Amino acid sequence: MIEIKNIEKSFGGVKILKGVSSVFEAGKTNLIIGQSGSGKTVLLKSLLGIHTPEVGTISFDGRIYSDLSADEKREIRTEIGMLFQGSALFDSMTVAENVGFPLKMFTNDSNSKIQDRVDFVLKRVNLVGAHKKLPSEISGGMQKRVAIARAIVNNPKYLFCDEPNSGLDPNTAILIDNLIKEITEEYNITTVVNTHDMNSVMEIGDNILFLKNGVKAWQGNKEEIFLTENEAIVEFVYSSNLFKKVREAYLKG
Numbered sequence: 001m002i003e004i005k006n007i008e009k010s011f012g013g014v015k016i017l018k019g020v021s022s023v024f025e026a027g028k029t030n031l032i033i034g035q036s037g038s039g040k041t042v043l044l045k046s047l048l049g050i051h052t053p054e055v056g057t058i059s060f061d062g063r064i065y066s067d068l069s070a071d072e073k074r075e076i077r078t079e080i081g082m083l084f085q086g087s088a089l090f091d092s093m094t095v096a097e098n099v100g101f102p103l104k105m106f107t108n109d110s111n112s113k114i115q116d117r118v119d120f121v122l123k124r125v126n127l128v129g130a131h132k133k134l135p136s137e138i139s140g141g142m143q144k145r146v147a148i149a150r151a152i153v154n155n156p157k158y159l160f161c162d163e164p165n166s167g168l169d170p171n172t173a174i175l176i177d178n179l180i181k182e183i184t185e186e187y188n189i190t191t192v193v194n195t196h197d198m199n200s201v202m203e204i205g206d207n208i209l210f211l212k213n214g215v216k217a218w219q220g221n222k223e224e225i226f227l228t229e230n231e232a233i234v235e236f237v238y239s240s241n242l243f244k245k246v247r248e249a250y251l252k253g
């Protein structure tokens, strides 16, 4: 579980996050949504330790990040898996080398242990037989699976995903969303997903934090988002025609 309390973050005197508090639970797919510029990426980067909030605390299963020693902070970073926007695979490495990379870099595991773990995670993301391919030889959806395999290869407690569906067709996007949700539940990971995608909201939104101008404007799950009268969320939801129609149909029963 990750708990953020009253997070404030500014750049050049401009406050971007204005006292955001929330809880991201283990085994749940926690989404951060909001319009462009609302502060989603700044919040995700704060969770990753890339930005340091001026005010507020971030606790990883009770461990308040700003109170930890450098070694303890490093320990938390080893417990994080990151799925980058656009997959960010190394072009010159095979699928297996990409997936094994974090273990090679950050552990003393033997080659055969790394190989076993790579086999296991590639099987888990349904990519058996792709080990020797280069990223350029596989589809965008497969690349995303490789990136997911790499993000979970070190058995993370926390998984952060930045726009996991960007550049994918709607069918592939749903498969990737569901894979993230399944893995989150299976391994009891605290997953935080930054997304614009209203399909993701409907598909995997266990817990949705809606940011507006750096403030938490609403929080709830994918059923509650249809029922809420909260003006900010209704306005946001109604900016998507598809979602508007789904919401209206849902409310009519």
Ligand SMILES: Nc1ncnc2c1ncn2[C@@H]1O[C@H](COP(=O)(O)OP(=O)(O)OP(=O)(O)O)[C@@H](O)[C@H]1O
Pocket (backbone or CB within 6 Å): 011, 012, 016, 034, 035, 036, 037, 038, 039, 040, 041, 042, 043, 196
């Ligand atoms: N390093 C930085 N220095 C200065 N301003 C920044 C920095 N990072 C973000 N900002 C500003 O903070 C605001 C929120 O940016 P952020 O990237 O978090 O938005 P977002 O909700 O993720 O948007 P998008 O959906 O377009 O990615 C923007 O006005 C942005 O210009």
